[in-house]
Amino acid sequence: xxxxxxxxxxxxxxxxxPTSVILTLxxxxxxxxxxxxxxxxxxxxxxxxxxxxxxxxxxTTLRLWSQNMSALVENVSVNxxxxxxxxxxIGAAMSSGRVALQAVHTNSVAVLGKxxxxxxxxxxxxxxxxxxxxxxxxxxxxxxxxxxxxxxxVRSGQMLxxxxxxxxxxxxxxPHIKNSISFLLSASRDGTIKVWLYxxxxxxxxxxxxxxxxxxxxxxxxxSKLFSCGRGDGSTTTLFEWDEQHGTIKxxxxxxxxxxxxxxxxxxxxxxFIVTVDEHKLKFWDFNEPRMLFSVTLxxxxxxxxxxxxxxxxxxxxxxxxxxxxxxxASSKDAAHLMASRKSDGREEPEHVVSxxxxxxxxxxxxxxxxxxxxxxIARPPKEHSFExxxxxxxxxxxxxxxxxxxxxxxxxxxxxxxxxxxxxLALGSNATHSFWKWEKDGSRVFDEAALWKPSPSAVMQNxxxxxxxDAVACMVISRNDxxxxxxxxxxxxxxxxxxxxxxxxxxxxxxxxSCMAFHLEDNNIIAIGRDDGSLLIxxxxxxxxxxxxxxHDCMITGLAYSTKHECLVSVSSDAKVCVWDIVDDKYSKKDxxxxxxxxxxxxxxxxxxxxxxxxxxxxxxxxxxxxTRLDMVSMPALESxxxxxxxxxLQSTITSACLSCDSRQIFCGFRDGSMAIFNVGNLxxxxxxxxxxxxxxxxxxxxxxxxxxxxxxxxxxxxxxxHVLILEPxxxxxxxxxxx
Numbered sequence: 001x002x003x004x005x006x007x008x009x010x011x012x013x014x015x016x017x018p019t020s021v022i023l024t025l026x027x028x029x030x031x032x033x034x035x036x037x038x039x040x041x042x043x044x045x046x047x048x049x050x051x052x053x054x055x056x057x058x059x060t061t062l063r064l065w066s067q068n069m070s071a072l073v074e075n076v077s078v079n080x081x082x083x084x085x086x087x088x089x090i091g092a093a094m095s096s097g098r099v100a101l102q103a104v105h106t107n108s109v110a111v112l113g114k115x116x117x118x119x120x121x122x123x124x125x126x127x128x129x130x131x132x133x134x135x136x137x138x139x140x141x142x143x144x145x146x147x148x149x150x151x152x153x154v155r156s157g158q159m160l161x162x163x164x165x166x167x168x169x170x171x172x173x174x175p176h177i178k179n180s181i182s183f184l185l186s187a188s189r190d191g192t193i194k195v196w197l198y199x200x201x202x203x204x205x206x207x208x209x210x211x212x213x214x215x216x217x218x219x220x221x222x223x224s225k226l227f228s229c230g231r232g233d234g235s236t237t238t239l240f241e242w243d244e245q246h247g248t249i250k251x252x253x254x255x256x257x258x259x260x261x262x263x264x265x266x267x268x269x270x271x272x273f274i275v276t277v278d279e280h281k282l283k284f285w286d287f288n289e290p291r292m293l294f295s296v297t298l299x300x301x302x303x304x305x306x307x308x309x310x311x312x313x314x315x316x317x318x319x320x321x322x323x324x325x326x327x328x329x330a331s332s333k334d335a336a337h338l339m340a341s342r343k344s345d346g347r348e349e350p351e352h353v354v355s356x357x358x359x360x361x362x363x364x365x366x367x368x369x370x371x372x373x374x375x376x377x378i379a380r381p382p383k384e385h386s387f388e389x390x391x392x393x394x395x396x397x398x399x400x401x402x403x404x405x406x407x408x409x410x411x412x413x414x415x416x417x418x419x420x421x422x423x424x425x426l427a428l429g430s431n432a433t434h435s436f437w438k439w440e441k442d443g444s445r446v447f448d449e450a451a452l453w454k455p456s457p458s459a460v461m462q463n464x465x466x467x468x469x470x471d472a473v474a475c476m477v478i479s480r481n482d483x484x485x486x487x488x489x490x491x492x493x494x495x496x497x498x499x500x501x502x503x504x505x506x507x508x509x510x511x512x513x514x515s516c517m518a519f520h521l522e523d524n525n526i527i528a529i530g531r532d533d534g535s536l537l538i539x540x541x542x543x544x545x546x547x548x549x550x551x552x553h554d555c556m557i558t559g560l561a562y563s564t565k566h567e568c569l570v571s572v573s574s575d576a577k578v579c580v581w582d583i584v585d586d587k588y589s590k591k592d593x594x595x596x597x598x599x600x601x602x603x604x605x606x607x608x609x610x611x612x613x614x615x616x617x618x619x620x621x622x623x624x625x626x627x628x629t630r631l632d633m634v635s636m637p638a639l640e641s642x643x644x645x646x647x648x649x650x651l652q653s654t655i656t657s658a659c660l661s662c663d664s665r666q667i668f669c670g671f672r673d674g675s676m677a678i679f680n681v682g683n684l685x686x687x688x689x690x691x692x693x694x695x696x697x698x699x700x701x702x703x704x705x706x707x708x709x710x711x712x713x714x715x716x717x718x719x720x721x722x723x724h725v726l727i728l729e730p731x732x733x734x735x736x737x738x739x740x741x
Contacts, residue, residue: 012270017284018310018317018329019296022338023058025326033081034318034326036311044311044318045090046326047078053092053102058316058328069100069115084130084138089154091140093125099142101154103687114685118157122146123169130154131175133182133198141184143170149186151198156665157682163196165203171263174217185226187214193228195244207247209238215263222271225287229266229276234259239266239276241287253285255292262305269314277306277319282329298327394730395691405437405725413703413719414474414489419482422709424498425717427725428476432463432489435725436501459501464491466510473532473558473611477517479524486527486541488514493529495541507544508537516611518560518569528569530557536571536581538588548588552579559614561623566637572614576627580639594639596625596632610656617664617681624667624681626658631667631684645684651677657704661713668716670701676718678730688730695720 029050037043042059047069054066069092070076080093090102092115102115123145130140138154149163149170168190175184183204184196191214193207213231220227225241232238239256240249258264258278266276273293274285280303282296303322310317317329330338394400411431418425424438438453466472472490478498479485485496492506493514508514512533520526525542534553537546553573561570569581569588576596581588610628617624622642623634633643647653653673660667660681667679674692679685695701695718703719715729 012272012314014273014286014293015333016314016331017269017273017275018315018331018334019282020329020332020335021298021327022330022335023061023328024300025056025061025328027324027326030322030324031320031326032078034307034309034320035082036309036316036318038083038085038087039312040087041311041313041315044326044328045081045083047081047092049077051076051078051094053078053081053090065111067102067111067115069102070094070096070098070117079124080127082129084154085132089130091128091130093128093142095124097121097123097125097144099125099128099140099152101140114680114683114687116157116680116682116685118152120144120150120152121148126170127172129173129175131177131182131184141173141175143173143186145169147188149173149184149196151184161198163194163203164201165194166190166192168192171213171215172217174219176219176223178223185217187217187228187230189213189215191230193217193242193247195247205244205247207242209240209249213238213263216265218266218268220268220271220287224271227266227268227274229256229258229264231258231260231264238264239274239285251290253290253292255283255295258305260304262303264305265307267309269310275308275310275317277302277308278304280304282308282317282319300325300327393689393691394694396693397728399730400694401729403727405435405727411723412721413723413725415476415487416703416705416717416719416725417476417478418705418708418717419478419498420480420708421482422707422712424482425705425725425727426476426478426485426498427703427719428463428474428487428489429723430474432465432474432491434461434463434476434485434487434496436461436498437725455501461485461487461494461496461501461503463487463489463494464506464509465489466491466513472513473515473556475514475516477519477527479519480521481524484524486517486519488517493517505541505544508539515556516558516560518562521562521564528560528562528571530560530571530573532556534573536560536588538586547586550581550588550590552590552593553577558611559625561614561616563616563620563636565620568637570614570616570623572612572625574612576612576625576630578614578623578625578634578639580637592637592639594634594641596627596630596634596641610654613658615660617660618662619664622664622681624658624660626655626669628654628656631655631658631669631679633681633684643682643684645679647671651675651686651689656701657719659704659706659716661706661716662708663713665713666706668704668706670704670718672700674698674700676701676704690728690730694728695726699724 029048031046031048033047035045042057044056044058047053051070052066053069055064076094076096078092082091092100098117099120100115100117102111120142121144125142125144128142132138140152143149147166151161152159166188168188170186170188172187187193191209194203195205196203215230217228226244228240230238234257237252237256239253241251243250256278268274272287280301284293307320319327411429413427414430415428427435474489476487485498487494490513493508495505496503512531514529515532516530518528525540527539529537534555535551538548539546556574557571558574559572567583571579578594580592582591613626615624625632631645632641635642653671656670656672658669669677674695676690677686678688680687699720701718702721705717707715717727719725
């Protein structure tokens with residue numbers, strides 16, 4: 001390992017500026033963008049023309065990970081890649097017009113799942129930045145060739161604002177907060193800078209630089225000074241400090257003569273210095289002096305204009321080269337310490353130092369001593385190396401907030417559901433007995449032992465069981481007001497009062513037996529009941545009356561879901577046949593059907609193990625269909641599969657249960673081998689995988705349920721094969737919940 005030594009400093013002077021190359025990273029694809037981590041001084045992010053983003057530890061020269069940011073479109077380039085303020089997310093502006101966000105593990109050494117993407121602009125996306133609105137809402141701001149600036153909610157992917165008014169391509173955005181007011185600046189190719197307030201359709205102030213592009217705008221770190229640079233005619237500077245209140249130039253910095261089509265970028269450090277690449281050189285200015293301080297020429301020529309960035313404490317400076325390299329520079333003092341450290345550790349061996357070169361520099365006030373440079377060849381990973389290995393891996397319960405409920409008597413959990421207000425959890429075991437847990441007053445106290453309340457042992461809710469019904473499909477549903485539960489375990493349907501835990505009625509003796517149920521969304525007295533012979537009943541509980549009886553399925557109905565938006569009921573059977581029933585004047589007529597075929601038909605054991613289930617998203621625009629060997633997101637009302645996933649790679653076992661999170665951004669899924677996973681709804685990409693160790697040796701998830709309150713959208717409960725229930729809330733940092741646009 002090649003460790004970079006950085007001298008601690010209390011103040012920052014001219015001699016502290018990084019001017020000596022200490023490391024060269026070489027790529028097989030041309031890098032296009034660089035960005036240091038917001039808090040780790042050594043972590044450097046680089047995007048390239050092949051659509052990949054990679055992170056390097058400059059202290060060891062190791063590439064920590066590499067991720068393809070565009071799974072949906074090929075042959076695209078990463079125009080810009082940046083970190084969120086806390087380092088939990090990476091945003092990438094793509095040449096395809098899309099924006100991709102990648103969640104990163106809390107220590108940044110691994111990514112969480114696949115990136116999520118949204119089609120953001122017509123033409124290229126040229127820039128993006130993260131910022132926080134006044135409500136503490138994290139957003140990402142983007143701009144593109146379509147002359148638009150857009151603001152997106154990071155967690156949901158929803159577009160919040162669109163700003164129109166530029167007359168040319170927008171190259172740069174700069175969100176800022178001053179005096180508790182959040183606003184946004186944007187710069188376009190024609191030299192116009194506009195200031196926007198969120199929620200206002202018109203720009204508040206317009207700056208104009210005649211005869212030049214504007215390619216970069218940035219504030220000093222303390223927010224007191226605003227700078228811009230761009231392209232000029234080669235004789236007049238285009239590096240300015242602005243009076244932001246009046247939209248006028250406050251300071252012109254000489255010797256910035258960029259006349260190329262390259263997009264010049266500037267960065268600042270210590271609220272005192274500016275750096276950029278111009279005329280193939282690194283150039284430095286003091287904020288308060290119009291004349292350039294000095295320039296540095298590197299032996300390996302830089303492009304006429306390029307990207308530069310400081311790390312968070314200004315000890316390192318990275319610069320993009322035109323021949324597939326990135327240079328990392330330190331001050332002459334730090335470079336000397338580094339060389340001394342390498343010599344003392346015997347690190348000048350060929351395997352550590354591929355190339356040793358002297359650094360000729362232009363004269364500087366105190367010209368830094370030449371330093372030696374470590375050159376590291378960076379090979380691209382295979383494209384296929386980015387899926388399962390990049391998902392967040394949870395190997396034990398210590399990585400989650402968890403609560404184990406151990407009231408079960410060894411009989412596996414057949415069905416599991418949270419109450420609608422989120423304060424209760426109801427389980428139905430294979431012995432036809434219910435277990436109920438309640439958290440007093442506040443459903444957020446699930447993990448608080450003092451808040452847990454259970455009914456007295458004498459208050460047992462036991463379903464009717466017919467002879468030979470041990471393998472019967474159990475089903476259960478709670479009324480919207482959380483007062484009643486309908487339940488069946490192969491025998492009669494039982495109606496229980498959830499306040500007294502007493503049975504109120506038992507009806508519909510088999511055969512055929514009830515196999516699934518769903519309350520009407522607007523009438524608690526109406527319930528749809530699917531049965532094991534494929535018949536469907538619409539039953540009025542209060543009147544004890546069967547209103548409708550139809551049969552379109554050839555085998556057991558295993559899932560039912562109502563939609564008020566589409567005025568329909570969806571039923572699905574164990575052969576994955578989906579039927580849509582129109583509801584008009586309390587009459588049910590079949591409107592459409594879909595047969596979802598898996599590549600491999602489930603075995604009889606798999607069919608017994610897993611019910612084919614259906615569940616509407618919160619918007620009712622999609623339907624989740626879960627089979628033993630396949631997940632599908634089905635668009636409504638078209639009734640077409642828009643995304644599918646089959647067990648593969650590290651998740652090859654049978655799906656035992658799956659459900660949507662209450663905000664419909666995630667899918668929680670259990671597998672027969674004891675593993676579990678969280679999927680992104682939009683593209684069914686895996687965000688997180690739970691190792692079987694989380695549940696315990698030999699155990700697996702037999703039923704799964706999501707918390708019913710969106711404030712706890714990442715919490716779910718897993719019913720286990722030994723009758724216990726494990727409540728989990730994974731700590732996934734910046735895990736994203738975007739749906740595909």
